[in-house]
Amino acid sequence: MNLTVREAVQETRQDTRQDTRQETRQETRQETGVVLRGAELEYRRHGDCWVSPVAGPHIGAWHSTVEAVRIPAGRQWSPPGAAAAEQVAVVLAGAGVGTVGYEISRMRAASALYSPVGSPYSLSAGDREMTVYVWSAVPSSGGTGAAGPARFRSLWNGETWLTPPVASVLFRPGAGRAGLCLRCGIMLPGETLGVRQHEESETVYFVFEGEGQFYLHDRWVELGPGDGVFAPPGVRHGARNPHTGRLASRFVVFGGSVAELPSYLHDGVPDL
Numbered sequence: 371m372n373l374t375v376r377e378a379v380q381e382t383r384q385d386t387r388q389d390t391r392q393e394t395r396q397e398t399r400q401e402t403g404v405v406l407r408g409a410e411l412e413y414r415r416h417g418d419c420w421v422s423p424v425a426g427p428h429i430g431a432w433h434s435t436v437e438a439v440r441i442p443a444g445r446q447w448s449p450p451g452a453a454a455a456e457q458v459a460v461v462l463a464g465a466g467v468g469t470v471g472y473e474i475s476r477m478r479a480a481s482a483l484y485s486p487v488g489s490p491y492s493l494s495a496g497d498r499e500m501t502v503y504v505w506s507a508v509p510s511s512g513g514t515g516a517a518g519p520a521r522f523r524s525l526w527n528g529e530t531w532l533t534p535p536v537a538s539v540l541f542r543p544g545a546g547r548a549g550l551c552l553r554c555g556i557m558l559p560g561e562t563l564g565v566r567q568h569e570e571s572e573t574v575y576f577v578f579e580g581e582g583q584f585y586l587h588d589r590w591v592e593l594g595p596g597d598g599v600f601a602p603p604g605v606r607h608g609a610r611n612p613h614t615g616r617l618a619s620r621f622v623v624f625g626g627s628v629a630e631l632p633s634y635l636h637d638g639v640p641d642l
Contacts, residue, residue, distance in 0.1 A: 402587040403605045404429045406576070408596025411438050418445040424503065425574045425600050433572050434507035434550065441466070441495040441502065448492035455508045457485040458541060458550045459493060460525070460624055462578065462596065464500030468493050468522065475522040480578065482523045482552060482624075484541045503576060505550050505626075525554040525578060525624055535561040541626075551626040557582065557611035559618035565608030568627055573601040575609070575625030582611045582621035598625065 404425075411422035419441050426435035441447045441464070459468070465478040471489040475481070477500070485491035493502055523540040536556040555563045565585045575584065576598035583590040584599045585608040591599070601607035611621035 401602075401605070403602060403607065404600040405584075405586065405591050405593075406574075406598040406600060408438075408594075408598075413438070413440060418442060419447050424598070429600055430602060431572050431574070431600055434505055434574070436574055437504050437506070439493075439502045439504055441493060441500045443495050443498050446492055446494040447502070448490070452485065452506075453488055453490045455506045456487055456550050457483075457491055458505040458552050458626075459483040459485075459491070459502050460552070460576075460578075461493075462501045462503060464495055464498055466493060466495040466500050470521040473521050477522075480525040482525065482540050484521055484523070484550075484552070505552070505574070507550050523552075525622065535563060537563065552624065553626045554578075554622065554624045555609060557609065557621040557623075559611055559614050559620070561621075562610035563608055563623075565606055567601075567604055567606045569604055571603060571627035573607060573625065573627040575599055575601075575607070575623050577622070578624050579622035580611070580619050581613070582609060582623075584609050584623075 406424055406429075411424065413420040413422045416439075419439055421440075422438045424436040424438050425431045439447050459482065461477050461479050461481045463479055465476070468475050468477040468481070468483045468491070470483060470485045470491045475483075477483070477493065483491060483493070487508075493500065520541075525538070525540070527538065535558060538554045538556075540552045540554065541550060557563060577593050577595050579595060581592070581594050584593050585591075585606065586599045586601060587605050587607075590610070593599070599607060609621070609623050611618075613619070613621075
């Protein structure tokens, strides 16, 4: 159908306004970050599994992506082309088996997997559905993975511990060719992981256990299991467990950044 000149002009103006609004939203996200709500994830079928984008270009994250993957009982997640990028996966619920190259390990809630460039990986659910958050990034230096970082870890133990509160580094830059940095913070009632900013790296964190607060840009937000935050370079972020009293429980978070060594490895101060 042919458009009149007036209709063509109106359509062009609408497209321009839409592009302007999208650019404005992206600029705002780059300045303030994004709160990620697990209840708002939109899963779509991907082979035998269900996948939802969590972090990526759609929210202004350009150096890595995060996807939530639900693996039905008895099914396997083994994305084609995964060996072209670094992958870090954390199990939120369920149990099963993980493989990286020729290595294999049992996986359950709080298990983490690291797959370097050049190594395929897979996750297979046992007798119930397994929910996993997966980071993916292509190292700017290129090349293939080296025999540095361990392939399997748990949120409950790590290479680096600082107390109080407890902060662990499961996979970090400087060990082999790791560029994705995965950390875990365990905050008892009243504890805080320092509010800071990373000038050269994007940061994505999620809640694994408990209820607590994340600081993002200029405010504290309440978050629960499966929720998280995306902090672009230069945006201040942190976490705390504001609860007190006999019934207060711990607050456990996990996540990390791309390519930048955690600052607390330099100065001994726990942060995100």
